[in-house]
Amino acid sequence: MRLTLVLAPYDSGHHHAGMGLGPEAILAGGLVEALTLNGHDVAVEDIGEVGDAQGREITTGFAVCRAVAEKVRESIAAGRFPVVLAGNCLTAAGAVAGEGADAIVWADQHGDINTPETSTWGYLDGMALATVLGLCWRPLTASIPGFHTIDPARCLLVDARDLDPDEKRLLESLPILRAPCGDAVAQVEKLKAAGATKAHLHLDLDVHDPALLQANRYATPGGPSPEELRRMACGVARSIPVAGVTISAYDPAYDPKAEVPPLVGELLNELLAALERI
Template identity: 30%
Template sequence: MDNLNISIIGVPLDLGQSRRGVDMGPSAIRYAGAVERIEAIGHQVIDEGDIRVDMSSRGQHGDSNLKNLDEVIQANTDLAKKVAEVVERGRFPLVLGGDHSIAIGTLAGLADKYKNLGVIWYDAHADLNTAETSPSGNIHGMPLAVSIGLGHESLVNLYRDGQKVKPENVVIIGARSVDPGERELIKEKGIKVFTMHEIDRDGMTTVIENVIAYLRSRDVDGVHLSLDLDGLDPIYAPGVGTPVPGGINYRESHLAMEMLEDCGMITSVEFVEVNPTLDVKNKTGDVAVRLMGSLFGEKLL
């Protein structure tokens, strides 16, 4: 990437899931040296601070299939406004979570500028559930479905009405835990998925080459990377709320970030689901920052 003007936006939200602690994710990533590492590469960074999240009424009301719905809507609406404002100022948004429900707000905010946005979903999970298919009612398992226009109307119509991303512009990398309803939706909508099977069989180089070629064939006007740390194997990223064994390894993840940097297509990024209460000496926050280094152009030589 050329030298960028990057705005960091923290979203200390843990209301999209059931385990406490992921609200401290933005602080853990900052503590691991995100700003310093990105600035050392040559980019200009402004930390815009955190979106305010109201925790006072957690779990007191709402549909059991859409837990903490009102609070998730409010936080994501505020995030969408902030992302849209940052993009309007010509800056590159780097969003730090927080649980993965924050992608609803990120993608809503990006939709003001990008009318044919591509999305790379680097995750162990598809996050394509709705209230009808979700086994848990946790909204962090729904953001991709919401963003392609499926789910509760107040989530789908958050910030601006309707679909924010076309399903054919979505690519999921690293999936290895997919619910039955999500599996049906992937087939119905023709969503491109590279599971761990493809990564194991073909290698990360081939997978990322195919991802880049696919998104270019879609003539996207920007690409958002939504990186859930549980996409990595829990050996490398233990501090996540929903770890799934058999994931992407540390070096494969760096290679993926390096190749995405080389292609020059990435226009916004979020790193989510870092939970310091489940971590070991901030290992997962540190991994997030190291991957940022590769994504933003850090070179060994």
């Protein structure tokens, strides 16, 4: 398969810091080589430095989304499948805009469904899925070329074991589908029944059980194994057209044995194989 790895190396407005070091660490761990050995034609595109010199989280976060949307759109126009390696989950809004996806499968230990009105931390990335679903930051998402909100009825939230009280209340009021990793693929037919035709697959690496694989400092007990996440991703790919993928939230400082990069390579190779069989 011809694909483009789009690098968005930012964490909370900071370039090449924290989880913003993750995309290049994954590359340094042999991702391009692993994909190439499996016959894939791989291009790498870095969005470069965007935002403002002060590294303001909101300004830079949405500048990253705009840059990613453009890179993803260019990739698709060139006949290449887009895979975004991101520090922050908000970056998925840019990927969705570039792809024109009308559904989303969001695998994450967090709900990322807070809004500025519900967030007690003020953490922009904790509002990432809410942003994609049009629950907040509408003036800023309007600045992302091609962005359209995704109907909550066409959203599948996978795992999400660590939720704030307000997130739990909001999820009870919305038609978002929820499932543990092992049951997620069975829910895809409900996305299609709600009108989904092509989905974006978002994989926050802290969805993993940290006893088996720790991706960052936010990890809490529970969650799938790397093998279970791969099975889920491949099952989704066999069940609905996948427009593109984001892989986010890897902080190499919390992975002293560098276990995450080769597992990302395995995940993507299995996922691409599933897509090619369709």
